[in-house]
Amino acid sequence: MKWRDTLKKLLFLLIALCLAGTFFAIRSVHADWAYSFVVYERKAYIISDNRVEPEQVDSIIGKVTKYSDHEGTYSGNFSNHFPKGTKYYNIKGVNISEAIAIKLSDGSYIKAVYQGEYPGGASFEWANILWSIAGLFMLVVVTFIVIKKRK
Known part of the structure; x- marks a missing residue:
């Protein structure tokens, strides 16, 4: 049960870092x-x-x-x-x-x-933003698949 909490925290941290990176990448x-x-x-x-x-x-x-x-x-x-x-x-x-x-x-x-x-x-190109969002989405999907398989 403890590894799930750790995994959730890591996932949250990863998402927060990705969002922060996107914010700083597109600011002018x-x-x-x-x-x-x-x-x-x-x-x-x-x-x-x-x-x-x-x-x-x-x-x-x-x-x-x-x-x-x-x-x-x-x-x-x-x-x-x-x-x-x-x-x-x-x-x-x-x-x-x-x-x-x-x-x-x-x-x-x-x-x-x-x-x-x-x-x-x-x-600032929309294609780069869309690829970033797609990559983040795939990361979340893979993480949830791994969590579900470990249950």
């Missing part, structure tokens, strides 16, 4: 970024101080789909500086692996210089 942290940037197709571009003349701007290639000033990695065309909807453009004669133009709210353009591949993926 406000951060001051080292620099302003945009992400276009998993490529990170640092915002420069260099303006791009309108006649140098070519076609639109994308736009910001997610803005956040909270530390983390995000999927999609993300920015830590520009709001959702801000447009990205090709610069005539410049490969997008070197730089792109960003349209500012006043209609002017600024150059964003390619920094490297962006890791992508959200720090």
